[in-house]
Amino acid sequence: MKISETQVLIIGGGPAGISCAIWLKKLGVDCVLLEASAQLGGLQTRSPYENLWIPGVQGKTGQQVAASLADHAAAVGVDVRLKCPVISVDGRQVTTAMSVFTAPYLVIATGSQPRTGGFTASDRIIIGPGVGMEALEVKGKRVAIFGGGDNAFDQARFARDRGAKVTIFSRNMPRAQTLLQALIPEVGVVVGDYAADQNAMTVNGEPFDAFGIMFGFEAMAPTGLTLELDNGYVRVDRFGETSLPGVYACGEATDYWHPCVTTSAAHGIQVAKQISIKLQSYSSKSVN
Ligand SMILES: Cc1cc2nc3c(=O)[nH]c(=O)nc-3n(C[C@H](O)[C@H](O)[C@H](O)COP(=O)(O)OP(=O)(O)OC[C@H]3O[C@@H](n4cnc5c(N)ncnc54)[C@H](O)[C@@H]3O)c2cc1C
Known part of the structure; x- marks a missing residue:
């Protein structure tokens, strides 16, 4: 299988992952956004309700917010791979059903899923x-x-x-x-x-x-990463870096306070900025 290289691989295309990708792209950093489902927007794609909680954004349902995030990613030219669930991560090698990627920086933006509490979903x-x-x-x-x-x-x-x-x-x-x-x-x-x-x-x-x-949510993370957790959520420092150097996480997959679209997006942006600073200081060191 062909191995594709990029500077940053973002796993998960909810508000956190999309915002991270948009900012990386605007900051001139190569990135690929891998999303398991057929559409971007994460948990917002489940919400037919008006989202009244994003400052400055009014009159949109969660599903419309998801669509508008996807439009923004497309408008700035983010390289998005849909229906691309990450199956495993080995070091910096990320395997999906169709392809393998490597990148010096990984961003885990896999969000959370509703807890089942032992129930099995059905039509009732x-x-x-x-x-x-x-x-x-x-x-x-x-x-x-x-x-x-x-x-x-x-x-x-x-x-x-x-x-x-x-x-x-x-x-x-x-x-x-x-x-x-x-x-x-x-x-x-x-x-x-x-x-x-x-x-x-x-x-x-x-x-x-x-x-x-309605038992709340639990974090999702791809298999193969041994990350330190807090209460089941990926522990990150204030720059969004996990216990593994070069592996970042943002949004609802992490232990940040408090999960919603705005904070998830902000977290993704902080991670994007931090990675761009790291890449810049690395390239200026290699020039000197
Ligand atoms: C019904 C509902 C209504 C809501 N209403 C509001 C609201 O009004 N206002 C508000 O601010 N917030 C609301 N929220 C919460 C908000 O949607 C979340 O806080 C936000 O989506 C979290 O963003 P995220 O990017 O961290 O994670 P998510 O949105 O969970 O996105 C994670 C993405 O990662 C993908 N993924 C997971 N594992 C993999 C893998 N292995 N490989 C590739 N991709 C993967 C998932 O498919 C998903 O697309 C609502 C949530 C729900 C469920």
């Missing part, structure tokens, strides 16, 4: 918020939402608005913003241990038509 069991939940036909149906965070309460409200009879099951006292909890005063919240049977579709013996699993 939806893991995580967004398009899957919205595709459920819930009018007049009984829907159990598992979890006690913002997503659980948001998704319970959206299902209720579409006519579902919703119950939230949370093992601990819900930690969702009180604002979100207050929006659905009539939705039952069962706090404490419960027995959910995903084959029988029952919770504590009560039948439900659909389950929404």
Whole structure:
């Protein structure tokens, strides 16, 4: 298989990876962006909801934000490889199903995925918020939402608005913003241990038509990298460098505070800037 070389390989085309790539390109650094799925935008591609949280950007859904990030990458000429899941990383050699790449700098921007909590996704069991939940036909149906965070309460409200009879099951006292909890005063919240049977579709013996699993997210990282983690997230220093020199990480794959589109993008930009500084100081040393 042919080995392609570049200065920076970015793994993951969500807001963090795209922003990193756009800035590298603008800073004159060669990079290739590898994305597993058929489109750029990461978790934003799952969101049909208006994104009200990006300063200066109004009136766009998450999916439109994803499309506009992809357009920006195309406009500045980022080399994007879609449907290119990274299977393994060995040193600086990165293997996808179709090709092998090498680069002195790697950026892990693989984001996070909804936790399954042992449930298996099906047409009645939806893991995580967004398009899957919205595709459920819930009018007049009984829907159990598992979890006690913002997503659980948001998704319970959206299902209720579409006519579902919703119950939230949370093992601990819900930690969702009180604002979100207050929006659905009539939705039952069962706090404490419960027995959910995903084959029988029952919770504590009560039948439900659909389950929404809202157990938060967990970081994804390609296999082959032995990176130090914090709580399952890639540990980075303030420049975004991981425990492996030359391997950077940004966005939701990392332990940075606090994950959203704007902070993920900002993190990607910081990493891009840092790598460009490193490359510049390396080339000025080699000239002198
Ligand atoms: C339903 C929903 C609504 C949301 N609404 C908002 C909102 O209104 N405002 C807001 O600010 N944030 C919102 N968020 C959160 C926001 O989308 C995330 O914080 C942001 O997308 C994180 O960006 P990221 O680039 O770090 O990771 P991700 O978006 O997770 O992107 C990671 C990318 O890496 C790719 N990838 C993973 N593994 C590999 C691999 N091995 N090889 C190649 N590619 C790989 C994935 O396919 C993905 O495209 C929402 C999230 C969801 C799910």
